Amino acid sequence: MLVSDHIAGGVPAQELFSCQQAVKHRPKSGQARLELARASLAVDDPAEAVEQCAKALELQPNLRDAAWLLASLVQRYEVNENIKLSAGGLRAALQFVDVDRQALCKAAIASLKHISPLLNAVAVGQAEDWDTVAQSSLRGKGRKLLQDRLFRTALSHGINTDVEVEFLLTALRRALLAEPERLRDRPVYEFACALIQQCANNGYVFHTTAAEREQVDALKIDPAALFEGQGDSAGDLMLAGLYKPLSTIIDPTLARRGYDRIAPRALRLVIANAITIEQKESEIAMSLPQLTAVTDEISQRVADQYRSAPYPRWLSLQAPEPGTARQVLGNYFSDAEITCLDTPFEVLIAGAGTCQQALHSAITYGKQARVLAIDLSAPSLVYGARMAQQLGVENIRFATADILGLGGISEMFDVIECAGVLHHMSDPFAAWQILVDKLKPSGLLQIGLYSEVSRQTIAALSNDPDWPGSNASNEALRTFRHRLMQRTPSEPGYELTTSMDFFSTNDFRDLALHVQEQRCNLPDIRDFLVSNGLEFRGFILPPSVRQMYCDMFPGDSMPGSLDHWWQFEQRNPRTFDGMYMFWCRWEANSR
Ligand SMILES: C[S@@+](CC[C@H](N)C(=O)[O-])C[C@H]1O[C@@H](n2cnc3c(N)ncnc32)[C@H](O)[C@@H]1O
Structure with a gap:
């Protein structure tokens, strides 16, 4: 944005000018970029503010205030193709637990959808089918998508809320199950670990076919061997972790052996994270007080x-x-x-x-x-x-x-x-x-x-021919969601996909299958x-x-x-x- 556009703005315009000068003199300073982001916002230029925040973080990844401001901006403003977001900056912002990673994840995926490889993958998925694009993503140059570090970081720290990207991720999971030998390839297993985390984040909300369920049930999982450093057992465990919580697959007492020998490293981190959460929550649960009984x-x-x-x-x-x-x-x-x-x-x-x-x-x-x-x-x-x-x-x-x-x-x-x-x-x-x-x-x-x-659409759901009823199993919930996603935007029910609650199992249950509302x-x-x-x-x-x-x-x-x-x-x-x-x-x- 040119400063002359804001001459009439008085003090904010002067502030903007001096911040621009500061960036010129200190081009490597994250703080100067952050000040410029704030000044841009003051002259009502949120797009510039977003770009400058992300640049600030690229230069200084620990700049928490920049991450916070960036998240608050992308909560309010949609990221379109005109905004050039620094991928490194966004990745840095996603490391903070006290900023809205969900908004950042959404912004990251929106921004990646405007450029290849994700742009291309979505286009092919829509034009041909998702399985074709998923299979080609596991080999050769197709793996560029899996190697995209921002894509992986966003999937690890947030919940995808884009229907097309969900179709793609669901197909990628199927493709991994169909070709487990691909998991020996580093870009593939590193991506699989991000996808395991994504599935945990969303409570295993992706649609699962009967064939996939059978294949998962037949996996030979040996967590003890994995803790002893036997890499052969990693593949099946990764596949299972795409469909169910790692804490239900791995006996938490194995953690006493330490995580150091688990390979690959990406899997070690995901397992350690899942088991640590499980252990902390069990500990807290033991001392949670009860204030009143529940008898109604x-x-x-x-x-x-x-x-x-x-x-x-x-x-x-x-x-x-x-x-x-x-x-x-x-x-x-x-x-x-x-x-x-x-x-x-x-x-x-x-x-x-x-x-x-x-x-x-x-x-x-x-x-x-x-x-x-x-x-x-x-x-x-x-x-x-x-x-x-x-x-x-x-x-x-x-x-x-x-x-x-x-x-x-x-x-x-x-x-x-x-x-x-x-x-x-x-x-x-x-x-x-x-x-x-x-x-x-x-x-x-x-x-x-x-x-x-406001709740008329939700109230009408109980008349939907596909509605599985409150109290439906998670399997039935996933099937219902999948049918809604396959409808056209003008068909009843599709508009639920605009709700954040649509994209994780528990929240979808709260949204559409409540036992009492x-x-x-x-x-x-x-x-x-x-x-x-x-x-x-x-x-x-x-x-x-x-x-x-x-x-x-x-x-x-x-x-x-x-x-x-x-x-x-x-x-x-x-x-x-x-x-x-x-x-x-x-x-x-x-x-
Ligand atoms: C939709 S959640 C809302 C949670 C939170 N207030 C929020 O806005 O994020 C509804 C919560 O209310 C709790 N709840 C429902 N009836 C309750 C009751 N009679 N006493 C205490 N909590 C209740 C449920 O267990 C559930 O966690």
């Missing part, structure tokens, strides 16, 4: 789902600046209403699942906060507790509990967050009432509930708030949507009224596709 019939059914399929599946966190809750909550509450943040305060995350939101909140609330994350599902909390250790989050504790049992505990809370939970209970409003009773008089409450209007509307929410003396304090929505609301109701100021939001939703039925997510608190003088 629906709670038990829902608990069963989330024990075997914890949600959400996440691998990294775009960690916020610690202690920035005041800024965030300032959008919904006055300074006087958030004085609880000044002294130690109690936070409840009710139905925390695998705790991505809980850990994000714990960091945002900062050291003064004492956060309690509860859920029906112990495995979900165990996952969250392990990630808390990895991310160094210490102001949070975890306990299994049923929201229905919270009346039996004495603790009261300054802040309660409950997103995506109440609609999985038998009476969401009765459960909401229980949370209200746990809120201190000056407390703040965040609720997330499914919208009847109810939806509500804004008049229901309004009535509940009024009858409980609560005040609506605003939806958590992007600024552009709030602006659309203000354009439609120029006489309103934020947070607007629920009656007007209801009219807004009729006109913009996809507004609350995620959920109705909002803040509320007691009306003044109601407590």
